[in-house]
Amino acid sequence: xxxxxxxxxxxxxxxxxxxxxxxxxxxxxxxxxxxxxxxxxxxxxxxxxxxxxxxxxxxxxxxxxxxxxxxxxxxxxxxxxxxxxxxxxxxxxxxxxxxxxxxxxxxxxxxxxxxxxxxxxxxxxxxxxxxxxxxxxxxxxxxxxxxxxxxxxxxxxxxxxxxxxxxxxxxxxxxxxxxxxxxxxxxxxxxxxxxxxxxxxxxxxx
Amino acid sequence: xxxxxxxxxxxxxxxxxxxxxxxxxxxxxxxxxxxxxxxxxxxxxxxxxxxxxxxxxxxxxxxxxxxxxxxxxxxxxxxxxxxxxxxxxxxxxxxxxxxxxxxxxx
Numbered sequence: 162x163x164x165x166x167x168x169x170x171x172x173x174x175x176x177x178x179x180x181x182x183x184x185x186x187x188x189x190x191x192x193x194x195x196x197x198x199x200x201x202x203x204x205x206x207x208x209x210x211x212x213x214x215x216x217x218x219x220x221x222x223x224x225x226x227x228x229x230x231x232x233x234x235x236x237x238x239x240x241x242x243x244x245x246x247x248x249x250x251x252x253x254x255x256x257x258x259x260x261x262x263x264x265x266x267x268x269x270x271x272x273x274x275x276x277x278x279x280x281x282x283x284x285x286x287x288x289x290x291x292x293x294x295x296x297x298x299x300x301x302x303x304x305x306x307x308x309x310x311x312x313x314x315x316x317x318x319x320x321x322x323x324x325x326x327x328x329x330x331x332x333x334x335x336x337x338x339x340x341x342x343x344x345x346x347x348x349x350x351x352x353x354x355x356x357x358x359x360x361x362x363x364x365x366x367x
Numbered sequence: 368x369x370x371x372x373x374x375x376x377x378x379x380x381x382x383x384x385x386x387x388x389x390x391x392x393x394x395x396x397x398x399x400x401x402x403x404x405x406x407x408x409x410x411x412x413x414x415x416x417x418x419x420x421x422x423x424x425x426x427x428x429x430x431x432x433x434x435x436x437x438x439x440x441x442x443x444x445x446x447x448x449x450x451x452x453x454x455x456x457x458x459x460x461x462x463x464x465x466x467x468x469x470x471x472x473x
Contacts, residue, residue: 166399166465168402171399172403172404175403175415178414178415224443224444228408228443231410231411232409232412232413232414233408233410234404234406235404235405235406235450236405237405238405358410
């Protein structure tokens, strides 16, 4: 019996355990890469389809590979009102910060200035979901993704790319590619760590 | 002397109210894990608690018989799949147990 029963810590541990297949990273990376491609060549339908079906795709892969290995856990849904308020406040803070930065660095009505700073804007937006995942799981790797997305966003905003959205496209493809590759590595490690049980676990019920 | 003894037994009386069904270590683990989630399946609980299938089945049956735990049967890819979740009674009982233990052990 454990010395203490720390329920918030148990909840984090369970969440961490359920996300150890890396599929969320993989799908998020794929969405970001596709979004980058959308700026290059508007394959709008594919992007929308990927977003709409991302949950179903992840779920179907998990049914085949994850659940038979580690089992299924469903979490209580967060209060949608709290979640929406959190998202709204976070996005508002991002807009205020970006607006302030642009005001300091030049004319806010200059379209090219917005385009130049778009990678940082996206980097800051990405901090939101990563920080949320980090606080929910207590996993350091999500903090790492959040820091990386910010640093790369800043870097791609400072580098001169010449015309159009090149900086933003490169940023999305690189950060997305990093997540896709990271997710794949985690997934392969997961498959090796948890081979399929030789016999199917039976719950003993009739 | 007598008065001191009575005072002592008064202080320890809440121990008698501790839910023995939950107090058993394996069941306490099961209750704690199910308390923080909506539901989980048998394999997931086995891995988290480190119990064997037989032990887990025996403990979950006792908790289900007490109305603390609900067994939800569903079909996934045409295969039967069993999910376990705490009932409202189970959640209340676990919360009461926590409060009771905190009162007893300070």
